[in-house]
Each structure stands twice: as C-alpha cells, then as structure tokens.
Amino acid sequence: xxxxxxxxxxxxxxxxxxxxxxxxxxxxxxxxxxxxxxxxxxxxxxxxxxxxxxxxxxxxxxxxxxxxxxxxxxxxxxxxxxxxxxxxxxxxxxxxxxxxxxxxxxxxxxxxxxxxxxxxxxxxxxxxxxxxxxxxxxxxxxxxxxxxxxxxxxxxxxxxxxxxxxxxxxxxxxxxxxxxxxxxxxxxxxxxxxxxxxxxxxxxxxxxxxxxxxxxxxxxxxxxxxxxxxxxxxxxxxxxxxxxxxxxxxxxxxxxxxxxxxxxxxxxxxxxxxxxxxxxxxxxxxxxxxxxxxxxxxxxxxxxxxxxxxxxxxxxxxxxxxxxxxxxxxxxxxxxxxxxxxxxxxxxxxxxxxxxxxxxxxxxxxxxxxxxxxxxxxxxxxxxxxxxxxxxxxxxxxxxxxxxxxxxxxxxxxxxxxx
Amino acid sequence: xxxxxxxxxxxxxxxxxxxxxxxxxxxxxxxxxxxxxxxxxxxxxxxxxxxxxxxxxxxxxxxxxxxxxxxxxxxxxxxxxxxxxxxxxxxxxxxxxxxxxxxxxxxxxxxxxxxxxxxxxxxxxxxxxxxxxxxxxxxxxxxxxxxxxxxxxx
Numbered sequence: 001x002x003x004x005x006x007x008x009x010x011x012x013x014x015x016x017x018x019x020x021x022x023x024x025x026x027x028x029x030x031x032x033x034x035x036x037x038x039x040x041x042x043x044x045x046x047x048x049x050x051x052x053x054x055x056x057x058x059x060x061x062x063x064x065x066x067x068x069x070x071x072x073x074x075x076x077x078x079x080x081x082x083x084x085x086x087x088x089x090x091x092x093x094x095x096x097x098x099x100x101x102x103x104x105x106x107x108x109x110x111x112x113x114x115x116x117x118x119x120x121x122x123x124x125x126x127x128x129x130x131x132x133x134x135x136x137x138x139x140x141x142x143x144x145x146x147x148x149x150x151x152x153x154x155x156x157x158x159x160x161x162x163x164x165x166x167x168x169x170x171x172x173x174x175x176x177x178x179x180x181x182x183x184x185x186x187x188x189x190x191x192x193x194x195x196x197x198x199x200x201x202x203x204x205x206x207x208x209x210x211x212x213x214x215x216x217x218x219x220x221x222x223x224x225x226x227x228x229x230x231x232x233x234x235x236x237x238x239x240x241x242x243x244x245x246x247x248x249x250x251x252x253x254x255x256x257x258x259x260x261x262x263x264x265x266x267x268x269x270x271x272x273x274x275x276x277x278x279x280x281x282x283x284x285x286x287x288x289x290x291x292x293x294x295x296x297x298x299x300x301x302x303x304x305x306x307x308x309x310x311x312x313x314x315x316x317x318x319x320x321x322x323x324x325x326x327x328x329x330x331x332x333x334x335x336x337x338x339x340x341x342x343x344x345x346x347x348x349x350x351x352x353x354x355x356x357x358x359x360x361x362x363x364x365x366x367x368x369x370x371x372x373x374x375x376x377x378x379x380x381x382x383x384x385x386x387x388x389x390x391x392x393x394x395x396x397x398x399x400x401x402x403x404x405x406x407x408x409x410x411x412x413x414x415x416x417x418x419x
Numbered sequence: 420x421x422x423x424x425x426x427x428x429x430x431x432x433x434x435x436x437x438x439x440x441x442x443x444x445x446x447x448x449x450x451x452x453x454x455x456x457x458x459x460x461x462x463x464x465x466x467x468x469x470x471x472x473x474x475x476x477x478x479x480x481x482x483x484x485x486x487x488x489x490x491x492x493x494x495x496x497x498x499x500x501x502x503x504x505x506x507x508x509x510x511x512x513x514x515x516x517x518x519x520x521x522x523x524x525x526x527x528x529x530x531x532x533x534x535x536x537x538x539x540x541x542x543x544x545x546x547x548x549x550x551x552x553x554x555x556x557x558x559x560x561x562x563x564x565x566x567x568x569x570x571x572x573x
Contacts, residue, residue: 022511023507023510027514027526030522031529031533032530033526034526034527034530035533035534036530037534039535040533040534043533044541045559046551047538047545047549048542048548048549048550048551049550049551052559
C-alpha cells in the first residue's frame with residue numbers, strides 16, 4: 001500500500017513538473033482562446049516567454065494611441081494582427097498624431113491586417129496611402145474620414161494595391177474626385193460599403209464609372225455630394241440592384257423622381273433611404289417606391305421634400321409595415337388626413353421614431369389617430385408644430401407607450417439614427 | 420442508465436488498455452467517440468484490444484465516464500471535481516484521443532481557473548518558471564499601460 005502511494009505521489013509530482021512541456025502550443029492556444037478579459041490575456045502574456053509569444057500572435061485586434069517607437073514594438077510582437085484602430089478623437093489624441101512614417105511601420109509590420117481605422121488622423125498624406133497600398137494587400141476595411149490632406153493620387157494607390165477592399169470611408173476628404181471612383185471600379189470589385197459624405201467634387205460620371213465595376217455595393221453614402229443627379233444615382237440602382245440596402249442622398253437637391261423610380265424598379269432590398277433636401281421628389285414616385293420596397297424599408301428620411309403630401313405619406317405608412325424610423329420634417333403640405341388614410345389591416349405599424357417637426361398642418365387629432373395604429377412609438381419630434389402642444393396632448397388624454405419621449409422644443413437629445 | 424448512449428445493433432465490446440496496464444471494456448459506440456480509437460478500428464477491423472499508451476487508467480476511466488454521461492448539466496459540474504494537475508492530464512488525454520466535446524469542456528475549465536489571477540499564481544499552478552527578466556517584465560507592464568490607457572477595450 002505504502003509503496004503504491006509513493007509511486008502515485010511520484011507520478012503526480014512528475015506530472016506537475018512536465019505539464020508545461022507536455023502541453024503543445026495548440027493546447028495552450030485553445031486555453032488562451034477561452035480567456036475572455038483583456039486583463040487576463042495580459043496576465044497570460046506575463047507568465048513566461050513562451051506564453052507571451054502565444055498571446056502576442058493570437059491577438060487579432062488592437063486599439064491604441066502610439067507613436068512610431070511603440071508601433072514598431074507592437075508590429076514585432078503582434079505579428080498576426082487583423083484589426084488596428086488608431087482613430088483620433090477629443091478623448092483619444094496625442095501629439096503629433098499618426099504620421100506617414102507610422103503608416104510605413106504599419107504596412108511593413110502588420111502584413112495580415114484587414115481592418116485599419118485612421119478616422120481623424122489629420123496628419124497623414126498621399127505618401128502614407130501609397131505605402132498602405134504597397135504593403136497591405138489583404139486590407140478589407142479602411143476608414144480615413146476627415147484625413148483632409150488625402151487626394152485621388154494616394155487613394156488610387158490604395159485601390160490598386162488592396163483589391164479585396166470592401167469598406168471605404170472618405171467622409172470629409174474634400175479633394176477626392178471621380179477619378180477615385182474609377183480606380184475603385186477597376187480594382188475593387190468586392191466593394192460593399194462606400195462613404196463619400198461631403199466629397200463635393202463627385203459627379204454623375206463618377207457614379208456611372210463606379211457602377212460598371214462595383215456591383216455588390218450594399219451601403220452608399222453620398223450625403224451632401226450636391227453635384228450628383230438622377231443619372232448617376234440610377235446607374236448605381238441598376239448595377240447594384242440585389243445588394244443595395246442603404247442609400248444616403250442628403251441635400252442632393254438635383255436628385256428627383258427618376259432616381260426614385262429606379263430604386264423602385266431595381267432595389268427591392270432597400271432598408272434605409274435618406275432623401276432629405278431632395279425637394280423635387282413627388283408623391284407619385286414615392287408611392288411607387290413604397291409599394292416596391294414595402295417588405296424591407298425600415299428607415300426613411302425625407303425632410304424638406306416640399307412636394308410630399310398626404311397621398312404618398314399614407315401610402316408609405318400603409319404599405320411599409322416594417323418601417324421603424326420616419327422623418328418628414330418641413331413637409332409642409334402634410335395634414336392629419338395622412339394618418340386617417342392608413343389602412344387598418346393587421347399587423348399594426350412598427351414605427352418607433354417619428355419626426356414631424358415644422359409640419360404646421362398636423363394637429364393633435366392626427367397624432368391621436370397614429371397612436372391608435374402604432375403601439376411601439378419611442379420618440380416623437382413635434383418641434384415647431386403650432387397645433388401640437390403638451391397641453392393639447394394632455395387634454396386629449398392620449399395613451400402613449402411607457403418609454404415614449406416627445407420633443408416639443410428641442411430639450412431632448414435626438415436618437416442618433418438618420419443623422 | 421437512461422443517460423448512457425443506446426447500444427448499436429451489434430453489442431460488440433472492445434477492450435482499451437491504459438498506459439499502466441489497466442483494462443477497460445467498452446461498447447463499440449462509446450469507443451467510437453474517441454476519434455483516435457475510431458481510426459484504429461477502421462484500420463484493423465478485427466482488433467479487440469486497443470493500446471492507449473499515453474493515458475493512465477485513472478484518467479481513461481474519467482474520459483469513458485464523460486462520454487457516457489455528457490450533457491449540459493453534467494459538463495457544468497464535471498470540471499469542478501478535478502484539481503489542476505488532473506485537468507491538464509485530462510486535456511492531454513482528450514487531445515490524444517480526439518474527443519472534441521471533452522476538449523472544449525476542459526479548455527474552458529482551465530481558462531476559468533486562470534480568470535482574475537496574477538501571473539505568479541498561474542506560474543505556480545502550471546509549474547512554470549518565469550523566464551522574463553525583471554526589466555523585461557516591468558517594460559511589458561509599462562507598455563501596456565501607456566499604449567492602451569484611456570482607450571476603449573477590445
């Protein structure tokens with residue numbers, strides 16, 4: 001008995017000593033993969049050199065503020081990084097910020113990188129973009145919003161080098177022209193998401209170019225690209241007919257019915273549409289759109305569409321039962337009748353957010369009718385509606401859902417949707 | 420008994436021989452959950468005794484019991500019974516025998532025991548020597564702090 005237990009004890013002791021040698025890298029990686037918090041992963045790396053190596057090469061994502069020295073170290077250590085977030089903001093910034101030579105370190109060091117966020121890194125230039133294009137051939141997502149110095153030259157280099165690019169954010173890159181759209185069309189066939197908000201030099205020609213090569217676009221944001229018109233937008237609708245889910249045309253005042261009809265004809269998967277400020281859009285076009293996209297439309301912003309009246313609004317609300325967010329601010333022709341004409345079939349409306357600010361013809365009566373058909377309302381914006389006041393609503397005794405907030409005079413924070 | 424897997428049409432039994440000579444008779448469909456054993460059977464159909472040279476009888480018994488009884492409840496309680504040494508040896512066994520459910524269960528269990536502990540504790544429990552020099556270790560801790568301070572966590 002005693003000799004057995006000694007033997008067992010010996011075995012257990014040996015087992016204790018040999019374990020780290022016996023567990024292979026794969027087994028340790030499997031354990032590391034199930035370590036959840038940042039802090040515990042850090043602990044893992046501090047245990048010994050071998051565990052540090054495993055932890056470093058396991059790390060897929062990094063968010064940091066780091067100058068070239070730190071970046072170089074990170075590149076040496078985290079060789080298999082997939083996502084790097086260096087976005088700058090009020091709370092996260094440092095002097096002198098991310099520079100072109102930092103991008104050099106990144107391009108040479110993080111060769112597996114797929115996602116790079118350089119939002120607001122104002123110091124970078126075309127030189128840095130060229131290096132990215134040469135070094136990061138696996139890049140799929142790039143955000144250079146507000147990197148104001150960038151031009152077509154640098155960005156085309158990215159398009160040519162990063163052929164698998166799927167997501168590109170160029171908000172505020174005001175020097176960008178149609179030429180980048182051509183480069184994307186020629187090189188980045190898998191493009192799914194393109195944000196060009198504020199790139200005011202973009203024209204219809206650019207969009208037509210884009211449409212010829214990039215036919216899988218899901219999200220296109222050309223808010224404030226005021227030079228585009230129906231021709232360009234229609235070409236995108238046709239080319240990306242099955243994929244297009246989000247189209248943002250804020251203040252593209254040259255866009256009118258023809259574009260809406262193209263959407264209706266080609267894009268029945270549309271979920272989000274922003275045409276605020278497209279003042280030529282008419283009732284008849286919107287009715288066709290509502291019918292075509294009735295299954296999937298969730299978010300619709302059409303403030304300042306001055307020609308919109310009750311007939312198309314009631315059609316939209318009747319047909320698009322999955323609509324959750326609607327903004328018809330400043331659509332001055334709309335009256336209570338629009339709500340009256342909503343058909344009474346089941347199911348009820350899915351509407352959660354409704355903005356009718358500055359619609360002087362809507363009164364508490366209309367709101368009352370709407371409430372009867374829609375039980376999910378969370379936010380109602382009735383600023384500058386002289387016939388809708390707190391007193392008026394209280395007097396009418398309507399029953400609002402419990403969590404519903406009503407904005408009478410701007411004192412409530414707006415929900416972020418549709419901005 | 421209701422938790423045991425139902426018998427295959429042939430009630431063929433197989434013998435598994437652990438590294439310390441202990442023998443286990445198991446039903447064919449239980450043995451097949453160990454993909455390594457399955458491969459063995461595929462190669463030589465007539466085999467009756469299969470050697471498992473890397474696994475002690477003590478651990479093989481636990482593994483076989485796991486296969487018979489595994490379900491969500493059982494798994495949740497399973498790992499609580501074993502000390503760290505046994506968990507590691509069981510993980511080695513599960514990997515060698517290629518039993519994915521058990522591998523998953525054990526990795527989670529070990530990771531959980533590292534949760535919220537210091538590097539010193541982890542070294543002790545795994546019997547690992549710290550080969551970071553004190554300067555290196557201090558540098559690592561500092562680097563982490565500066566670069567990621569004030570930055571959103573992953």
